[in-house]
Amino acid sequence: MSVVLPIFFALCLLSLLLRNKWSMVLPVTLILGVATIVPILWAIYISFTEYGVFQQAPVFSGLKNFEEVLGDSGFKLSLRLTALWSTLKTSIEILLSFLIALRLRKATKLSKASLILLGVGWFIPSFITVSGWRALVQGYGGYSLFNIVLGTEIDITLNAFQAFTSSLFVSIWLSLPLSTMIILGMLGRVSKELDDVMKIDGTGDIYTSSILFGEIRFLLIPYFFFQLARSMKEFTSVFLMTGNGPLLPEGFTPNTLTGSTTFLGIALFRKFSSVKDYGLLSAYAVFVGGFSLIWILGALFSRGDVPKRHRHVLFLSSAAHVFLGLFTGLNLLLLPVILGYSILPLIIPRFRKTFRLLVGTLLIYEVLITILGVVQRGVSGIVPATLLSVPLILFSLRYRFPIIDFTIPGWLKRTLMVLCLIPTALVVIYILVLSFAADSDIMPSLSEMTLANFGRVISDGLMSNILNTIIIAFWASLILLMAGIPFSYLFSQRKSMLVKGLASIILFGSLYTGMHTLLPMYFVFDKLRLTDSLFGIGIVVCIQSLPLTIILLAEFFSSVPRELREVSLLEGLSGTGYLVKILIPLSLPVIGGLLVYVMVSSFSSFSTPLILLNSQELMPFSLRIFSYVGEVRSYYTSWNLFGAASVIGVVPLLIFFRSSLRLIYSSNLRDQGIEYD
Secondary structure, eight states: OOTHHHHHHHHHHHHHHHTOGGGGHHHHHHHHIIIIIHHHHHHHHHTTEEOBTTOSSOEEOTTHHHHHHHTOHHHHHHHHHHHHHHHHHHHHHHHHHHHHHHHHOSOOHHHHHHHHHHHHHHHSOHHHHHHHHHHHHTTBTTBOHHHHHHOOOOOTTTOHHHHHHHHHHHHHHHHHHHHHHHHHHHHTTSOHHHHHHHHHHTOOHHHHHHHHHHHHHHHHHHHHHHHHHHHTTOOHHHHHHTTTOSEEEEEEOSSOEEETTOOHHHHHHHHHHHOOBHHHHHHHHHHHHHHHHHHHHHHHHTTSOTTHHHHHHHHHHHHHHHHHHHHHOOOGGGHHHHHHHHHGGGGTTTTHHHHHHHHHHHHHHHHHHHHHHHHHHGGGGOOHHHHHHHHHHHHHHTOOOOOOOOOOOHHHHHHHHHHHHHHHHHHHHHHHHHHTOSSSOSSOOGGGOOSHHHHHHHHTTHHHHHHHHHHHHHHHHHHIIIIIHHHHHHHHHOOOHHHHHHHHHHHHHHHHOSHHHHHHHHHHHHHTTOTTOHHHHHHHHHHHHHHHHHHHHHHHHHHSOHHHHHHHHHTTOOHHHHIIIIIHHHTHHHHHHHHHHHHHHHHHOOHHHHHHOOOSTTOOHHHHHHHHHOSTTOSOOOHHHHHHHHHHHHHHHHHHHHHHHHHHTOTTOOBTTBOOO
């Protein structure tokens, strides 16, 4: 048993005994340190050493590992592909989500049903739906239902472009439900009076969209860049759909073999399997962490006010060109852009028109140089910094472009909406049909349907795999309740430097963590005996759920009337007593929603157990599904067993969701979230 478990419970007990608000930070500090802070610091330290698998201790080697990473042309190509893919994915995702949200913002029965159908793609774990898409599109070496019905010849193991676009489509489809619901929440802030004015004026669809975008742009633009930062770390959907992708001509390099979908997360995962020097592996992780940090800073700077936002965005764009250019190769034609972005912030706010004109000119020049590079050199001509700086500056300065207003015909809008919903229904039905197939054929015969697949997967130990996942959800929920609730209460009461600092690390960690932190985490967890431990997986799931917990619970606790606290003081309740006896019972609906989120996250967890677990007895549901489908080039794929196991595995999620409705729809929520006498 890991020493972390008794220490965690001891700190939780200590916070109850001391009844001191400051003791409430101890449990969350321990979990945060173990899963986020220490792995990052460990990776930085080890990256300066030589630490082979058979060495007892690391030996300082200076910058040797970093020099090797800088000489890895395949890894540089992976960065270019990642920047291109994440920019396309996020742009299309936000655009489609915004248009769907506009269509569904009126609370009709049809819009609610459409939203539920769209949300099925988020509710079902991604490793199931992505594998379902792979069965539908790729099947066995291109022999698939999709190709047979449409007469196409798609093979994502041979065609680089098809692999890239397939992974892009599936990832966008997975992200649409959550982004649509978030944008719907943003649009809910728009006043009804504005809708009435637009209706009276007879504005068309394009002008209406422009007005509504203007109303929520202060929320939507930062969300776009936060999603862009997250997309840079994408792993699960791409890994399961296309793997590395077909090898690119320029991707055949000595250190890293780069395919069309060998993005940074996948490249690191392959390094983890092949590199025998932990120091070199950590150097790769540090570089990826640095790349992620640039995109995260872009997301944070997009939330600022003018003119500070303009300065930060331009300085970051210039720094990104320098840092990423030194890594991938600096294009000398972009030197005017770097110098311009560094100097122009100095003329704000005296020469606003001149400033905007010069920045716009530099943007056009930068785009043209990047396009010229791609035309001449292909993928190697992609400039990662441009894919960040151009949208960042455009959304910061918010240039106005002429709008041609018109109204889209109703039948066309309904048709487009149906086309957005069909993929969800199609992949779910196909997985269900596969579960009854007599064999692993991707074209199951309806006359030979059987229930034998369900018996086979159960005899394979599927129920124990589901139980392991439920245990992970139990540990994650328990840690979240014992560490997250007290800290959320403290965060809602006092905004001291310590509390703000911890909250910032938690929120930053949710954006920063990825495969580059999972690998160092493995070594830290190994020292603490948290590998091959369901408790260790629960810690990671909890860390991923902490930001949402703090945001929701802190806001809820802040909305509780002060009169309740004054009455509790008269009754002699301490801060801890007030939290346990008053606030927690009132917040049960919010806690119920968070537990549903943790349960779904536990079932959806794939990359974490893939890295941290080695024991077959501890295999969770996600890895059992993976054992049936394997990677894209696997020849032992059992699509019928995959379908049966997927159907069985979703049942606990549905049961838990149904039982949690009692909490979510608790009568405690009334006027502004509180009902009291």
